[in-house]
Amino acid sequence: MATIKDVAKAAQVSVATVSRVLNDDPKVKPDTKQKVQEVIEALNYTPNLLGRNLRRSYTKNILVLLPTLSNTFYATIIKGIRYEVAKAGYNVMVGVTDLNPDIERQNIRLLETKLVDGIIFFAPQISQAELEEVEACYPIVQCSEYIQGSLVSWVSIDNQKAAYDAVNYLIELGHTRIAMVTSKKPYTSSILREAGFREALQKHHINLASDYLYKTDYIPSSGMQAAHDLLSLKESPTAIFTIADSMAVGVIRGIEDLGKKVGRDVDVIGFDNTFVSKIYHPTLTTISQPRFEMGETAAKLLLNKIQDIHASKEYVTLAHELVIRESTHTLKK
Amino acid sequence: MATIKDVAKAAQVSVATVSRVLNDDPKVKPDTKQKVQEVIEALNYTPNLLGRNLRRSYTKNILVLLPTLSNTFYATIIKGIRYEVAKAGYNVMVGVTDLNPDIERQNIRLLETKLVDGIIFFAPQISQAELEEVEACYPIVQCSEYIQGSLVSWVSIDNQKAAYDAVNYLIELGHTRIAMVTSKKPYTSSILREAGFREALQKHHINLASDYLYKTDYIPSSGMQAAHDLLSLKESPTAIFTIADSMAVGVIRGIEDLGKKVGRDVDVIGFDNTFVSKIYHPTLTTISQPRFEMGETAAKLLLNKIQDIHASKEYVTLAHELVIRESTHTLKK
DNA sequence: TTGTACGCGTTATCAC
DNA sequence: GTGATAACGCGTACAA
Numbered sequence: 001m002a003t004i005k006d007v008a009k010a011a012q013v014s015v016a017t018v019s020r021v022l023n024d025d026p027k028v029k030p031d032t033k034q035k036v037q038e039v040i041e042a043l044n045y046t047p048n049l050l051g052r053n054l055r056r057s058y059t060k061n062i063l064v065l066l067p068t069l070s071n072t073f074y075a076t077i078i079k080g081i082r083y084e085v086a087k088a089g090y091n092v093m094v095g096v097t098d099l100n101p102d103i104e105r106q107n108i109r110l111l112e113t114k115l116v117d118g119i120i121f122f123a124p125q126i127s128q129a130e131l132e133e134v135e136a137c138y139p140i141v142q143c144s145e146y147i148q149g150s151l152v153s154w155v156s157i158d159n160q161k162a163a164y165d166a167v168n169y170l171i172e173l174g175h176t177r178i179a180m181v182t183s184k185k186p187y188t189s190s191i192l193r194e195a196g197f198r199e200a201l202q203k204h205h206i207n208l209a210s211d212y213l214y215k216t217d218y219i220p221s222s223g224m225q226a227a228h229d230l231l232s233l234k235e236s237p238t239a240i241f242t243i244a245d246s247m248a249v250g251v252i253r254g255i256e257d258l259g260k261k262v263g264r265d266v267d268v269i270g271f272d273n274t275f276v277s278k279i280y281h282p283t284l285t286t287i288s289q290p291r292f293e294m295g296e297t298a299a300k301l302l303l304n305k306i307q308d309i310h311a312s313k314e315y316v317t318l319a320h321e322l323v324i325r326e327s328t329h330t331l332k333k
Numbered sequence: 334m335a336t337i338k339d340v341a342k343a344a345q346v347s348v349a350t351v352s353r354v355l356n357d358d359p360k361v362k363p364d365t366k367q368k369v370q371e372v373i374e375a376l377n378y379t380p381n382l383l384g385r386n387l388r389r390s391y392t393k394n395i396l397v398l399l400p401t402l403s404n405t406f407y408a409t410i411i412k413g414i415r416y417e418v419a420k421a422g423y424n425v426m427v428g429v430t431d432l433n434p435d436i437e438r439q440n441i442r443l444l445e446t447k448l449v450d451g452i453i454f455f456a457p458q459i460s461q462a463e464l465e466e467v468e469a470c471y472p473i474v475q476c477s478e479y480i481q482g483s484l485v486s487w488v489s490i491d492n493q494k495a496a497y498d499a500v501n502y503l504i505e506l507g508h509t510r511i512a513m514v515t516s517k518k519p520y521t522s523s524i525l526r527e528a529g530f531r532e533a534l535q536k537h538h539i540n541l542a543s544d545y546l547y548k549t550d551y552i553p554s555s556g557m558q559a560a561h562d563l564l565s566l567k568e569s570p571t572a573i574f575t576i577a578d579s580m581a582v583g584v585i586r587g588i589e590d591l592g593k594k595v596g597r598d599v600d601v602i603g604f605d606n607t608f609v610s611k612i613y614h615p616t617l618t619t620i621s622q623p624r625f626e627m628g629e630t631a632a633k634l635l636l637n638k639i640q641d642i643h644a645s646k647e648y649v650t651l652a653h654e655l656v657i658r659e660s661t662h663t664l665k666k
Numbered sequence: 667t668t669g670t671a672c673g674c675g676t677t678a679t680c681a682c
Numbered sequence: 683g684t685g686a687t688a689a690c691g692c693g694t695a696c697a698a
Contacts, residue, residue: 070405
């Protein structure tokens with residue numbers, strides 16, 4: 001592998017001059033510049049970024065820490081992130097944590113050890129204290145799923161209001177027997193969505209039967225089970241609000257397996273407006289998050305932090321939207 | 334940020350000794366070791382990997398280059414990769430290329446500039462020559478979607494045989510009017526799958542109507558359009574083989590929108606056994622690829638290359654499987 | 667068992 | 683305009 005020295009020797013100049021050529025220093029004589037460039041070409045030389053970064057103490061790389069790649073929800077957010085950071089010459093890399101704190105720490109080390117300049121963190125599982133400790137020294141922002149109350153910048157939606165809107169819509173449609181299928185793990189988002197669900201019921205003086213709050217896993221098969229269990233209650237719900245599209249499609253399948261029709265006998269609302277909600281049969285009413293914008297915003301926050309580690313922390317709430325599709329109109333007709 | 338010098342000074346030893354402690358050199362006296370460790374703790378010191386890697390000239394990081402995060406197909410493959418490389422102490426990072434050759438090159442630079450030790454490449458868009466040039470100097474393997482005929486190791490399935498099996502199954506069910514919905518871009522996999530499709534028809538002396546080979550985009554809405562177009566042919570197909578689950582669900586939706594029932598009036602087969610195939614209604618008959626194993630295998634190949642850049646190139650074909658679900662049994666009943 | 671000193675590949679500050 | 687040379691933070695012969 002050729003180094004800057006090899007180039008310098010072959011071009012009969014000093015390494016300093018080669019470096020200047022590499023960094024487009026206007027002071028180099030055109031002749032010299034061309035000669036050096038020819039040698040670079042000939043030797044197929046590329047600068048070793050470890051050397052460069054060691055010297056400059058930055059890498060122009062940012063890391064996005066995702067809990068999983070099994071959810072296409074993140075794809076558009078990352079496009080937004082890339083769109084924004086690319087303007088400033090940054091590259092985006094993705095790490096997958098599997099919601100494992102050890103893997104999270106391992107990835108945070110990339111930051112501490114200067115291999116990346118900043119991290120956009122989704123759904124951190126390490127403790128709030130640990131996260132805050134890291135953010136005191138390094139640029140970190142949270143996106144979408146964050147630790148509630150943590151003093152680390154985040155950008156997300158108003159999860160409580162979003163759930164409220166969804167449930168309120170069901171109530172407007174005439175439903176009163178509304179169940180909720182949510183995560184049994186206490187994510188910030190699910191806690192807030194449950195609060196929104198309760199708030200909407202309360203406001204319309206609808207009592208929440210304890211059976212109607214169904215906590216389970218974030219997967220379709222759990223949604224199916226939920227539907228079976230909920231529909232076999234004596235007083236079964238006429239509408240089900242679910243905190244994830246992936247669970248909602250399971251709920252739909254479960255309902256239809258019992259011979260009932262979603263959008264006629266039972267209404268279902270999902271969350272996230274992921275690709276499956278557009279193509280499922282029936283298509284799914286759901287809450288849409290402004291994903292691209294969320295990515296952009298998180299990126300902006302991070303770039304600020306990178307530029308100035310003492311930049312003020314910000315907590316940004318973006319607007320959500322209720323997307324109405326085929327899975328809800330039971331009582332409207 | 335504390336450096337090794339700060340630690341050395343505070344611990345009243347040389348940087349060499351600190352370095353030894355960091356790398357568990359057995360020669361350091363326990364007393365010294367403990368003293369140094371205390372200081373490390375106190376100063377909250379973490380070694381700068383840029384310095385270390387510059388010196389060692391490796392990073393223990395490998396990069397996985399994905400075309401998109403909008404397909405959950407890759408999630409399990411990456412788990413397999415991680416499982417395998419973690420044994421050797423490597424960390425996995427993901428880059429998203431959007432099938433953009435420039436972004437691919439940008440990521441390959443991470444390799445050339447020593448920020449990662451190797452790359453597992455999915456669906457490279459750069460030219461074969463360019464890829465081979467990189468692989469001459471750096472550890473690279475291809476996974477799943479590869480450049481046919483390239484002299485760069487890959488691991489995949491036998492796409493032709495897989496398509497053959499799928500179509501053969503349809504023929505066994507009694508179908509003779511079988512259409513194929515495929516990608517209009519000439520991916521290696523789609524070319525081979527088309528060959529398998531043709532091979533199966535040919536073997537059973539079934540003529541392929543030109544209308545029956547439908548080339549379009551890799552998205553559900555295109556699948557829907559395909560279904561509409563195919564079913565409005567004078568002689569419409571009774572079965573549709575699709576090269577991706579994402580298109581297949583669009584096909585299903587398209588068929589059902591025309592008042593026909595999939596699995597009764599028309600059969601549909603997808604490809605990849607992604608999560609949507611298990612939860613769609615009807616569930617989807619599809620080709621399953623051994624994803625975890627594919628990841629493991631690619632990782633092994635890459636680790637070999639990292640260990641010895643002259644390790645022999647290997648081209649590994651793994652076994653696929655036809656997973657029969659609800660979307661196919663029209664003519665069996 | 668520990669310390670000294672050099673080198674990894676680059677950039678930046680001086681001189682000239 | 684260009685060249686020496688000192689850093690950046692670390693690992694490791696070699697010496698002690």
